[in-house]
Amino acid sequence: MVSAQDIERMAAQAEQENSLFAAKGALDTFSSSSKTQAIGREAEAGQLVKALAGGQKQGYVSPFVFVYGRSGSGKSTVVQFVCEHLPRLLAFRLVNLRRVRTVYGCACLILEELGGDPKGGQTIDSIIERIAGGIEALAAAKFFVLVLDEFDVLLHDKRGRASDFVYKLLAVQQKLREEKGCMVCVIAISNNVMAAEEMDDRVRSRIGSCPEVFFDAYQKEEVVAILKDRAARAFVQPVGDEVIEYCAEKSSQEHGDARRAIDLLRMAAEIAGAEGGKNVSKLHIDMAEERLQKDRVERALSQASYHQKVAAGALVRITYLTQDAGESWYSTSTLYRQYCMSIRKTVRPLSYRRVAELFSELESAGLAVSRTGSKGRHGYGREYKLTLPPEVVGSKCLPDWWKILVEQKKKHEERMEKYKEEANKSDMPEPMRRCMRDAEKLDKESWAAFVGL
Ligand SMILES: Nc1ncnc2c1ncn2[C@@H]1O[C@H](COP(=O)(O)OP(=O)(O)O)[C@@H](O)[C@H]1O
Ligand SMILES: [Mg+2]
Incomplete structure (x- = not known):
């Protein structure tokens, strides 16, 4: 049961959590607001512009452009920014495939984003045909970009029809070009560098020479620059440079990840606010990190088989x-x-x-x-x-399994400790000592087998 007082109390608590923010939206990593300016990334933006605009006036664009990079490296942000500001590109659509699981679902989603209504029970071919119609309607400007974000999802389709689908998309592009004089470029964004390699030969031979743009993981300094820009807008009171640096460092430990850094800062500020404080400290960053890690595991495993x-x-x-x-x-x-x-x-x-x-x-x-x-x-x-x-x-x-594993490692470490202690005893007769050494050796061998490297 939730009472009216409960709601009031929850609302007050939520308000408290948000008391440090002036514009929390600046720390939102979900919305890809078109107001987002890309900080840095000039080289990557330049490569994209070149791939898209290079031959467009001469009546040619590459059918595919591949964008690769780790998560949080700014791929979606920069691609969107370029598409929004590219001269003569009057229409583009960004479709995030994360929401679907199959090639068929992906085709339906694209059609939906193009304004169509994929009714149930249609074949994939008829959906693709309607995608072509949708593009034609949008691309009166004769130049259209379809961004397929999280393109890797296509490759997870167990029946492996990704190649087929790409092949059909290529056919659509060709048809639109030849019959309607309409140029279409597909930008495929993916975390997995092998995405294009995993297509079958007939597709690879056609997309093999398409431009590729790599987004290296951010350096810590770049994450700092992005965080500073966001923090300046997000907070009532400025956040200390050392806290921003610390946050960037924490989130760049595996690879520079702007999304993680922004999430970390937002969560730290919520924790600080809930405590009734006015400032974000390094300690809040630590607490936020712990909470985000737990959330991440829970989310990742919630639907896992x-x-x-x-x-x-x-x-x-x-x-x-x-x-x-x-x-x-x-x-x-x-x-x-x-x-x-x-x-x-x-x-x-x-x-x-x-x-x-x-x-x-x-x-x-x-x-x-x-x-x-x-x-x-x-x-x-x-x-x-x-x-x-x-x-x-x-x-x-796997909680039970984990408990046993921890126990086993602990026992092993205790035994190793014991051997060390015994070996330090000066009064042990030599035969005993030899026995101990043999036992230790056996123990180490069986542990190595247990570890299984
Ligand atoms: N160069 C950048 N300038 C400003 N914000 C950025 C930049 N790179 C990433 N971000 C922010 O970090 C978050 C993750 O970036 P995103 O483009 O979604 O990464 P990716 O698509 O590579 O996973 C977004 O909230 C985005 O606004
Ligand atoms: Mg992305």
Whole structure:
């Protein structure tokens, strides 16, 4: 039951939380307000402009432009900004595919954003045909840009029809160009650098030479510049430079991520406000970080299947067990072994290929980051690193399993401690000492097998 007093109390509390803000919208990372100015990123904006405007007057634009970069590196912001201000580009649409799960859903969403109404039960071909009609209606200006944000989602469609879809989009573009003299460019934004590589040959051969724009993760100084700009507008009282610096540092530990930095600052200010304070301090940033980490794990795992949780558990397990050795990146094959070791005995493990996909989904969910690692003469493969402390992820994702793991590591450490103590005893006879050394060696071997590296 919620009483009227409860609502009043909640409202007062919410007001208190917001007491530090003059314009909280300046710290909103969801709205991509067109008033957002891109700070820095001149080179990337320049490359985009060149790709879009270069041949447009001469009757040619590249059918696709690929934009790659880690999350929070300003891709969506900069692409939108460029499209809004590009001369002669009178119409563009930005479609965020994050909301859909399949290629079909993606086609429907695009049609919707173009003003169409995808009624149920239509074939994908008829939807694509209507997308063409929608573009034609919008592109009276003869030049149209369709931005497909979070393009990676297409690749997660289990039936793998992403290539088919792109192929059909290319056909639409060609038809519009030849029959209506209308130029269409698709900007595909993705976190995954391999997005274009994962298309099949007939698509790759057509998009292979399309321009690509890479957004490197931000340097700390760039995050500071973005934060300062936002903070100047967002707060009643200025926030100290050292707090901004600290916030930028915290959110750039894995890779410079402007979204995380802005969220962190906003949450820290809410905590400070709730405490009745007037200023944001470093301590509030720490508290906000802890809360955001927990939120992030909860959100990422809220709809996860058992196998997704075990995949997360695999990365948690190896990270936790080897963290003292300072390791942090793990290959897909190492992680697959960990996955098999972590799964309940009664459940059959999924195939290597499928689990590899689960790891890339962990990255989309923000729990991991990846890089291309060298496997020596075996070529290249993906390597993953946990973005949050293993304690935070492990305890949320598989609580019982996690408790046992912690217990096992603790026991192992206690035993190692014991060996050390014994070895320091000067009065131990040599045969005993030898025995101890053998036992220690065996123990270490069985631990290594348990860790499974
Ligand atoms: N160069 C920038 N200038 C101003 N704000 C930025 C910049 N880069 C990122 N941001 C802000 O950070 C947040 C995340 O940026 P976004 O463009 O959505 O990243 P991405 O699409 O690469 O994940 C947004 O709120 C955005 O406004
Ligand atoms: Mg984005």
